[in-house]
Amino acid sequence: RLDRERFVATMEEQARIGATEAGGLHRLALSDEDKEVRDWFTERMEDAGLAVRVDEFGNMFGRREGTNPDANPVLVGSHLDSQPYGGIYDGQLGVIAALEFVRSLNDAGVETTHPIEIVNWTNEEGSRFQPAMQGSGVWAGAQDIETEYAKTDEDGVSFVSELERIGYRGDDPAEPREEYEAYLELHIEQGPYLEENGKEVGVVTGIVGFTWGGLTFHGEADHSGPTPMHYRSDALVAAADVITAVRRIPGTLGERTVGTVGYAKVHPNSINIIPDEVTITWGFRDPDDEIIQEAYERVLAEAEHAADREGVDWEHEERMRAPSVTFADTCVDAVQTAADDLGLDSMRIFSGAGHDATHLHSVCDTGMVFAVSENGKSHNESEYTSWDDCYAAASTLAEAAVNLAGR
Amino acid sequence: RLDRERFVATMEEQARIGATEAGGLHRLALSDEDKEVRDWFTERMEDAGLAVRVDEFGNMFGRREGTNPDANPVLVGSHLDSQPYGGIYDGQLGVIAALEFVRSLNDAGVETTHPIEIVNWTNEEGSRFQPAMQGSGVWAGAQDIETEYAKTDEDGVSFVSELERIGYRGDDPAEPREEYEAYLELHIEQGPYLEENGKEVGVVTGIVGFTWGGLTFHGEADHSGPTPMHYRSDALVAAADVITAVRRIPGTLGERTVGTVGYAKVHPNSINIIPDEVTITWGFRDPDDEIIQEAYERVLAEAEHAADREGVDWEHEERMRAPSVTFADTCVDAVQTAADDLGLDSMRIFSGAGHDATHLHSVCDTGMVFAVSENGKSHNESEYTSWDDCYAAASTLAEAAVNLAGR
Ligand SMILES: NC(=O)NCCC(=O)O
Numbered sequence A, B: 001r002l003d004r005e006r007f008v009a010t011m012e013e014q015a016r017i018g019a020t021e022a023g024g025l026h027r028l029a030l031s032d033e034d035k036e037v038r039d040w041f042t043e044r045m046e047d048a049g050l051a052v053r054v055d056e057f058g059n060m061f062g063r064r065e066g067t068n069p070d071a072n073p074v075l076v077g078s079h080l081d082s083q084p085y086g087g088i089y090d091g092q093l094g095v096i097a098a099l100e101f102v103r104s105l106n107d108a109g110v111e112t113t114h115p116i117e118i119v120n121w122t123n124e125e126g127s128r129f130q131p132a133m134q135g136s137g138v139w140a141g142a143q144d145i146e147t148e149y150a151k152t153d154e155d156g157v158s159f160v161s162e163l164e165r166i167g168y169r170g171d172d173p174a175e176p177r178e179e180y181e182a183y184l185e186l187h188i189e190q191g192p193y194l195e196e197n198g199k200e201v202g203v204v205t206g207i208v209g210f211t212w213g214g215l216t217f218h219g220e221a222d223h224s225g226p227t228p229m230h231y232r233s234d235a236l237v238a239a240a241d242v243i244t245a246v247r248r249i250p251g252t253l254g255e256r257t258v259g260t261v262g263y264a265k266v267h268p269n270s271i272n273i274i275p276d277e278v279t280i281t282w283g284f285r286d287p288d289d290e291i292i293q294e295a296y297e298r299v300l301a302e303a304e305h306a307a308d309r310e311g312v313d314w315e316h317e318e319r320m321r322a323p324s325v326t327f328a329d330t331c332v333d334a335v336q337t338a339a340d341d342l343g344l345d346s347m348r349i350f351s352g353a354g355h356d357a358t359h360l361h362s363v364c365d366t367g368m369v370f371a372v373s374e375n376g377k378s379h380n381e382s383e384y385t386s387w388d389d390c391y392a393a394a395s396t397l398a399e400a401a402v403n404l405a406g407r
């Protein structure tokens, strides 16, 4: 059994690092706040007697040995970074639950057959540097480390320089050093389904696929007054057409398809200059990879139409493509059994958000536990999961993990 | 006759202050570069024997006395500030032409009946602080000085603090100290009409009216993945609808109506967060004030529809409303006669851009000269007017001004 009081206190402790005034979290990957929470987490892992290591991409591991030296480790964790002005639960809950899990094993003097490793993946959010799930992606071999090192944020600062600056470019190679028995991750649902169905915990069966990308339109800057309408090549008008199309496309594809333009940057961004350069992003998700491909083709077709109409040039860059993932039965069953054994009211659910588990799926059997998200809100300071729901999900994770690790 | 070589050299000199790599000008109102060009201009006016004064809003005047102590001054000038990454001609040409005009009177030992004042108006561009034509607006009584002092730029820095910082909050009241005989302004056309018609100089008959404003949409930030489309209140989608509408509205109103969204700011601006706050601007212009009012009503109606559709809140703020202006016959005739006397091929033209002359119109008889804009381009580093065309327009200005001032 997890120590509920210590668990809640530890959640509150981490939430102070990068706290926003409105009670959220602003702890972007490789920022000063990320460094601070990493330092704090290192200490907590050492206090729990774990052997800490950091890999060359900043992924942090804490290991607790098992009784069988030949057994493969069970990996449990998530991420401590946040969205800009995000919430305090997100992936943080998954990391703190993993920590509390090993602390509880220590308290109870339980030895497991398999070693247990807990993990904090680098840059899961993908907001400052893209793609999301970058640390787990590199570690699982889905992304090339040199390419990802070279990525830059909005200010042109490179990933690797920031990783070094905060002191988290470790020595360990960013790859699995051995085979893993399983990976389990607890995360908040970030959607409305558990709450809508009155459930206490979610047994995740898979993760939607997605495509992310950027579109840039190049028009001609000119004076907003004396330039007749038919002389104009307005990059923002072309971008607006695509924003509208992205709102419409999901409704023509699938029940669970979603599409979003979350980002727009306008140059020179002056009230009386016709914009000459506008960048927007796209994001589409669906459980079906073919729908993802179709959405990708449609957004490019819309961009081409819009650019033609407005007489502007355009270019695009797909920044991420993640296939839809279906979890291993062993893990789904382990999570289901754990929830049942704890007497929790659960339901099976397909994740609408990407998770580090997406990449871990290619390394070993993988599963996830979802905690209820009030109003389905996340990536927002008002993201909320009650301590009851946090505790229910953390207990499910611990129960499933200890069963997989063998006691 | 103006000294063409000195005139071109002076144009080139001013263009060095705040020069961009691409040969444009980045000299925002009340910036360090604006201070530098003001210091430079003060020296040039003093060298030309003018009595320099600066008013409490930073407008700079240089006076050359006339022979009749009772005669009202003829005022000639424009503005030295620029758009972000704008061109080197814009209003700068009008100020340098005014300076070269008095220098040439000095060279030739010409005494005029009326005093001549040359002027550099503060913040004509309206990019960093809004509205545009702010200095002339305050001076002419169209704007309240305390309200304008309190205006802030994007970083929340106030106009008055910047004016003091650069040392240009002068002692003179920002208002006409006496009656003025006339105001003449030379500016580049910023539109394509003179070039399209193969003309050498434009005789401006009036200025379009305009409305400028800001619209802000307030939606709900949420995760771009697990949030079903029908749960969303996306502020950027609402804004995109209005951007599209602004492109369309002019075509339903008048032949010369233009409409532009030059600015958009998205919060939190992350690829995987549904935007919760988006601000865009509008700008509409037309020679007919009723069309301006109609465009204003339509853009608000569009905003309301878009906000309803997306389930977001919205607010608006009109930042500027300038009536359409028709110039005094005396001034139009003086400019026409000057162009004819110089043997220049001219045409009458209505300005599609706002100018300080808009406000001066309420103070005294006002007129303008337009120089040819290649490709109609302005507010852009590639803005271009040949030295021939600059000189033709400057000569027309000088000829018209000296006639009004009486030699
Ligand atoms: N779970 C989560 O928010 N991951 C970030 C990447 C994504 O947007 O899905």
Ligand SMILES: NC(=O)NCCC(=O)O
Residues within 6 Å of the ligand: A223, A224, A225, A272, B124, B125, B126, B132, B133, B190, B352, B353, B354, B355
């Ligand atoms: N002439 C000019 O560019 N004025 C700035 C204000 C406007 O946009 O008309």
